Structures are given as structure tokens and as C-alpha cells.
Amino acid sequence: MHRIRTILLLFLALLLPVPAGAAERHAPAEPGELDMQHYLFGHVGDAYEWHITTVNGHPVSIPLPCIVFDGGLHVFFSNRMEENGYTLNDDGKLVNAATGKRPVDISITKNVFSLILSSILLVVLVLLTARWYRRHDAMKEAPRGFAGLMEMLITMVTDDIIKEGVGKDYEKYAPYLLTAFFFIFLNNLLGIVPFFPGGANLTGNIAVTLFLAVCTFLAVNLFGNKHYYKDIFWPEVPTWLKVPLPLMPLIEIIGMFTKPFSLMVRLFANILAGHIMLLGVVAVVFLTAKLGPVLNGSMTVISVLFGVFMDILELLVAFIQAYVFTMLSSVFIGLSRMEPEHETEIKTTK
């Protein structure tokens, strides 16, 4: 019982919203009160260091390298930012302390660092699985343990999502779609882990989802067949809809972009909202602290129960969002490669 409480306290302490570098900028309204905005955006946003916890008012964080082009390449660790003539603006972005302008900033931020870690993890996991196949005769035995789990996931994604969505010649797209699926899934999962290697809000970051959506956009439009492009620029609608004023082609061209845009926003919003909900549920403990021990205690119980529920829900969402992103990407690719006789069939069933 004691141990459980210790672990629980430790868990909560990890989520404690103690301002690290930016304490002087965002002073809490009252001492002891939670600065909700700083708390939330500190956790879901990016940072130039990886704040782990705070012990006795001293922040414990991993300094990360900052890389900026500002009339030359400058590389320094984030805890030496001030010495190098840079500071953070109100948005928490690195700016030149003298001019206040934003340099070209390719710093290894918390999200980039998390991206590197999770990418290494992903490569290792997949290559470990691939190694099993190199070392064993897959004709004679099926993998067990981890390789078996990976095989199950890969087979599921290939057969249920990619083969169904893309259709003919799906093998060409399988590596990208599998990479996207595992990348999103792994980062979603790592995002739920509340302490160091995880906890970054990577798949809930618009830059990451933007990149993935652009990849899908390229995969759809670079390899689309002539029927796909004919349907965009000369769709089968009454001629007046396209001749004097290219109304339908315009709508179709907008459609080209809305599809990946929806992919980008869906993943971003789902993961971000999940993180914020979790953080909000945990914040209840601290927000009710000044309401007295009885109310605070009962709200803590509710908060923990809700937190468990939300965590499990987020596990589900982590999988579902990876699944949905891969599935929709496959379907969009499949639609761009549809042969006309199938196309009419699809249109009628729609």
C-alpha cells in the first residue's frame, strides 16, 4: 500500500507543472496556484530542453543542442543559450537576444530528440524482426514472441489495410504505408508514457502530421494514373460545369489538397486533444488543492480513476489513429490508381 502511494506520488510529481526556464516570464497569478496555460502548453508544446522533474525548486532537465544559422552556424547547448547571445521570446521560440529576430533554427528540440529516439527504436524493432527472418527458415517455422507480434501487426496492416485500400500492385506502396503506420503507432504510444523517453507530443505536432500528409499527397499524386487526372481536370459532368468556368475541376483540385489536409488535422487534433484531456484530468488534483483536504482528496480519487480511463482510451486512440491514417492513405492511393470500370462501380456504391 505504501509502495503504491509512493509510486502514485512519484507519477503525479512527474506531471507537476513547475516552470523551468521560463519561470520569470510566466509567473503564476498567485503563489501555489496552477498556471493552467503554461502547464498545458509546456507539456504539449515543444521546448529547447527536456524537462524531467523539479527537485526542491531546481529544475532537472536534459539540455539539448541548439543549431541556428544566424550569419553563420552556431551550435550550443540550451543551458548556454544566454551566453551565446540568444534568448526565448514569448512564444518560447529561440530569438537573437540583441535584435529579437528569429534565426534559421534547426535545433534538436524536445520533439526532435524524441523523434530521433523513437526512430532509432522503430528501426531497431523492425530490423530485429527482419533479423529473425534472416536467421530462421520462415518456410518451416513461424516466429514467436516479439517477432511474432510484429509479424501479426505487419500482416494485419498489409492484408487488412494496404491490400484492401490500394488494390492492384499494393506491394509498391506497402513499405511507405507500413513505415507510416508503425511510425505513428510507436510515437502515439510513446506520447502516452509520462516520463523521460516518452511524453513528447510528437504525433500531436502539426509539423510532423504535415510532413506525413505531404508524403501521402505525393504518393497519391505522383503515381496517379491518367484516369485519375482526367477525373480531376475533365470530370464526367455536364459540360457547362467545366467549360466557361472550370467549376468542377476547381473543386476537384481543392479536393486533392483537402484529403491530405484532413489526414494532417485528424491525427494532430486527436493526439493533441488526448494529451490535453489527460493533462486536464491530472490537473484537477492541483486545481482543487486550495478547496480543502476533503474535496481535494475526493477529487484526487476521481482524477486518478479518470486518468486511468483516459490512459486506456488513449491507448486505443493511439492504435486507431495510426490505423485510420494508414487506411485513408491506402484508400486515396487506391482511388488514384483505379481503372475506370472499377471507378464507376465505386461511385455507385458510394
Added chain:
Amino acid sequence: MSLITPDFGLLFWMTVIFAIVFFILAKFGFPLITGMVKKRSDRIDQALRDAEQAEKQLKRMAEEQRQLIEEARREQARILNEAAANGDKIVQEAKDQARAQTTAMIEQAREEIRIEQDTARRELSNEIASLSVEVAEKLVRSHLSTKERQNALIDKLIEEVRASRGQEVS
């Protein structure tokens, strides 16, 4: 707000890192795994098809065997029936033949017996006749050895004839 404006640094690193990850996984990871899995599943499919084929063949063979046995049994029954019928016929024929032969033999025996009887009867009557004649001769000879006796006989005979005549007359 920084949440919905993509950060250039992160985008840059995302592009670089994702490209590397994709390159590595697409070259050394996924195709190998999916290829192997596909090969194995093809093999399993093939094995299943083979098993089905084998089962079908086995079933067909069993059916053939059953038919063969059925046919053999029918043939056996037919042969047995035929044999029984043949046997009956042969026995019947033998019996008939035997009866006919026996009848003929009995008939012949009877005929022979009849002939023998006739012969015997004839011989016997001849013998008896000759014996009678001989006995009569001897008898006569002894009776008529003397004169008186011859006379007496003649008398007696005459008497008899007279008696018989007298009877007739009266």
C-alpha cells in the same frame, strides 16, 4: 499560436529522419518480412490445397475400393448361386440317370427271370413228362407182369368204360 504553426526546425528534422527511417525500413525491413510471410502463407495455401487434393483422392480411392468389394461380393454371390444350381442339376441328372438305369436293369432282370422261368418250366414239364412216362412204363410193366393181371386190367378198364357209358346212357 505555436501549436498550429508548423515549426521549421522540426519539419526539417522530420523530413531528414523520416527519409532515413523509410529508406532503412523499405530496404532492409518490411519487404523482407512481408515477402517471407507471403511466401509462407503461399506455402501453407499450397499445402492446404494439396491436402484437400489428397483427401479427395483418398475418398475416391476408398469409393473405388468399396465398389470393387461390392462387385466382388456380387460376383461371389452369383458364382455361389450358379454353383449351387449346377450342383443341384448335376445331382438331379445323376439321380434321374441312376433311376433310369436301375429301372432298365430291373426290367432286363425281370425279362431274364421270366425267360429263365419259362425255360425252367418247360424243362421241368418235359422232365416230368418223361419221368411220368418212365414211371408209368415201370408201373405198367409191374402191373402187367402176369397174364392174370393183364386180364384183370382189361376187365377193369372195360368195366370202367361200361360204367362211364352206362352213366352216359342213364
